[in-house]
Amino acid sequence: MSENETWTDDIANQPPPFENVNLFASDRVLTETIDREGAAIDKAQLQEFGAAMGAAEMWEMAAAIHRHTPELHSHDRYGRRTDRVEYHPAYHTIISKALKAGTSAAPWRGDQCGHTLHAALEYLLAKVEPSVCCPVTMTYAAPAALKHAAETAAKWIPAVAAAEYDPSERPAGMKRGVTIGMAMTEKQGGSDLRANTTRADPLGDGWYRLDGHKWFCSAPMSDGFLTLAQTENGLTCFLAPRIGRDGKHNGIHIIRLKDKLGDRANASSEIEYHGAEAVLIGEEGRGIRTLIDMVHHTRLDCAVAPAAFMQTALAQAMWHTSHRRAFGKLLVDQPLMRRVLADLAVEAEAATMLAFRLSRSFDEMQHDETAQLLSRLATPIAKYWLNKRVIGHVAECMECHGGGGYVEEWPIARYYRQAPLNGIWEGSGNVICLDVLRAMARHKGATDVLISELKLAAGANRHFDRAVSNSAALFGQTGEENARRISERIAVLLEASLMLRHAPAADADLFCASRLGDDIHQSYGAFAGDADVDEIIARAMPMA
Ligand SMILES: Cc1cc2nc3c(=O)[nH]c(=O)nc-3n(C[C@H](O)[C@H](O)[C@H](O)COP(=O)(O)OP(=O)(O)OC[C@H]3O[C@@H](n4cnc5c(N)ncnc54)[C@H](O)[C@@H]3O)c2cc1C
Known part of the structure; x- marks a missing residue:
């Protein structure tokens, strides 16, 4: 051993890192399962995504975004509300890769076996556990509810199907792609959603004004939130865009971020609605x-x-x-x-x-x-x-x-x-x-x-x-x-x-x-x- 070396440089009996392994091709069970359950899927997409997810830089990025967790900037230095969450740059890189691969878009853009393709991409993403699965999942799932409102669906579902990540702060209609979150759980009840107290009052033009709070709202930088609120006819579903019709922040205040056991790269927040504008999805009283x-x-x-x-x-x-x-x-x-x-x-x-x-x-x-x-x-x-x-x-x-x-x-x-x-x-x-x-x-x-x-x-x-x-x-x-x-x-x-x-x-x-x-x-x-x-x-x- 030379003078500059220490005993810890002499490494024996440690495995090489499990990286630069194609997470699709290397997995017999997965490849066979997809051949069977999603026979019409073009496997090249999964080969490519599996290689990207298994790359050494992906493991490094996933580790980094767990270490450098999101930060809330509720106000600017002048005291104005900003309600902005700052993520580590790798968060944006990984979610962008996932969305561009079609993880949220696959079934809505008409891909063959679209839900199974979605599930396979999500599975490969989860293998690295970069904590971006939650927003990707919610965005994948949102069109199933949005379909209950034809006009809103016509605007938002193509933006999900676009398979693009656009974190800019603009109204959804002006963006290359959108992400969608959901806000159901309140402090007094999550499983029992009938206990929700957030109010929705009609504005007379098909839109409503929301006032109340939500105890859990993950991915608060999403472009819109499927929300449950009470109307005169009972619990009702709404879509509340983060940026309102006037191009300004839509009265959705982020109160704080949760300090979670895991899922650390994904922000989960407590929010309040202060006169936030929201559009009706489905019928009043049929929210659940x-x-x-x-x-x-x-x-x-x-x-x-x-x-x-x-x-x-x-x-x-x-x-x-x-x-x-x-x-x-x-x-x-x-x-x-x-x-x-x-x-x-x-x-x-x-x-x-x-x-x-x-x-x-x-x-x-x-x-x-x-x-x-x-x-x-x-x-x-x-x-x-x-x-x-x-x-x-x-x-x-x-x-x-x-x-x-x-x-x-x-x-x-x-x-x-x-x-x-x-x-x-x-x-x-x-x-x-x-x-x-x-x-x-x-x-x-x-x-x-x-x-x-x-x-x-x-x-x-x-x-x-x-x-x-x-x-x-x-x-x-x-x-x-x-x-x-x-x-x-x-x-x-x-x-x-x-x-x-x-x-x-x-x-x-x-x-x-x-x-x-x-x-x-x-x-x-x-x-x-x-x-x-x-x-x-x-x-x-x-x-x-
Ligand atoms: C990381 C994370 C992210 C989340 N993100 C979101 C989000 O983005 N949007 C959102 O709306 N919510 C979100 N949630 C909230 C989550 O969906 C709720 O916490 C969950 O549905 C449970 O509701 P609760 O916390 O009110 O628990 P409770 O409803 O109080 O339930 C507590 C326990 O009681 C049990 N229980 C309830 N009713 C019964 C019954 N009748 N019989 C027997 N047992 C019963 C439940 O199974 C549970 O084990 C998130 C939660 C976590 C942990």
């Missing part, structure tokens, strides 16, 4: 019904994101353990580690299959009633279950990294902090499971459609067949106290059915035996009996 069409689409992404986190955390655990040695062997060759990795792999695979089976139902529901029913019921089920699974999954992948995984410089810490979010946002666990019961009660054919989907795998595995038959009575139960049990059971059966039809036998068999068999385990790697761990691990290894 109108906005739920948007929420249904955001919930798709709430299922896609945890699947992406699991798959990317797994890839990094595979990578790390394939390069790190302990006790004379690579970690990936240690028998106990192999069982942990195999178990994590089948969980992530099933999650990915479920998320994209769901996205296909969004593509098909435009012209197919069966798909509509499947989408209605399977969306809350997938949102609930995948967000319950992701937290423990990411924690276990972190543990595979040893102490390094707990350090913020490694991406795994970002997934860990992000992991609980999609379970809370857009309907927290209990509320979502109660929605599953509602979907079963109100859409009579939905349960039958779901059972038909399960039966596609009938006869393929004894644990699965027995679990389906044991669950028949559960499907008919309506008591709220059973809502989690029903949602969990259907979710696992749906995953198992997909695994049995589309995964190699080794993966499907382990999934069914360990999740539906007699000896169900509680922690990863603790499954009973034999499994073809070699085959499962070989499939899960990222293709460099």
Whole structure:
């Protein structure tokens, strides 16, 4: 060693960085799933976006925007309101890349399998966890509600479909592209939106004046906010542009930014409406019904994101353990580690299959009633279950990294902090499971459609067949106290059915035996009996 060197320059037994890896092409499960669920998608788009997301500079930017969180500038130096959020430059770079790739635009500009293309792009974005998924998701979902107001839709949906990022402070009609947020939750109630107190008073020209507050409003630099407010006829949906019809700020005051556990690069704010002008969306008194069409689409992404986190955390655990040695062997060759990795792999695979089976139902529901029913019921089920699974999954992948995984410089810490979010946002666990019961009660054919989907795998595995038959009575139960049990059971059966039809036998068999068999385990790697761990691990290894 020379005089200028220190012992820490002599680095051994550390893996090379997991970067400059194409996050689409390297992922067998994802590429196969997209071939199946989005056959008509031009894969070149995903290849290109996967390469861009996996580039070393992208990982650096994602880390930087988590470190340099957004800052609120509520006033200028003269005391005038500015209500401006300042982001790290990399935030703009990444959201621009995501929007230009069509992540929000795909279905609205008429792309083939547009919702699945959207979901795949969102999945690749989430793999880096740059915390820009929230505004991209809300912008993707907003047209589903905007469609309830023809004139407004004609102005705003083309601006979403334009697939452009334009952060300038101008009225939406003058911009190359727009982003859209939503403001529902108030201090006194989020799940129970009927408790909203924000008032909407008609101005006489089809527009309304909003006064009140919102406790959560993410991405407050969006161009417009789908908002719930009370009219004389009850809770109603509005679009409140950030820049008003007169070209000035529209009475939307940002009070403060939330100091969140994760999702740190995305600003989430508390806001007040002070006479903000807003246009009616849908009918007065039908606000929840109108906005739920948007929420249904955001919930798709709430299922896609945890699947992406699991798959990317797994890839990094595979990578790390394939390069790190302990006790004379690579970690990936240690028998106990192999069982942990195999178990994590089948969980992530099933999650990915479920998320994209769901996205296909969004593509098909435009012209197919069966798909509509499947989408209605399977969306809350997938949102609930995948967000319950992701937290423990990411924690276990972190543990595979040893102490390094707990350090913020490694991406795994970002997934860990992000992991609980999609379970809370857009309907927290209990509320979502109660929605599953509602979907079963109100859409009579939905349960039958779901059972038909399960039966596609009938006869393929004894644990699965027995679990389906044991669950028949559960499907008919309506008591709220059973809502989690029903949602969990259907979710696992749906995953198992997909695994049995589309995964190699080794993966499907382990999934069914360990999740539906007699000896169900509680922690990863603790499954009973034999499994073809070699085959499962070989499939899960990222293709460099
Ligand atoms: C990072 C982040 C960003 C967000 N961004 C936005 C945004 O942009 N716009 C927006 O409008 N909102 C946003 N939210 C708010 C979010 O949607 C709400 O926090 C969520 O819907 C829950 O509402 P709440 O906080 O009022 O909880 P509560 O409604 O008080 O619920 C608390 C708990 O009680 C449970 N619960 C409620 N009712 C029942 C019941 N009948 N039976 C059993 N259990 C029940 C819920 O499942 C939950 O677990 C965001 C939240 C987060 C964390």
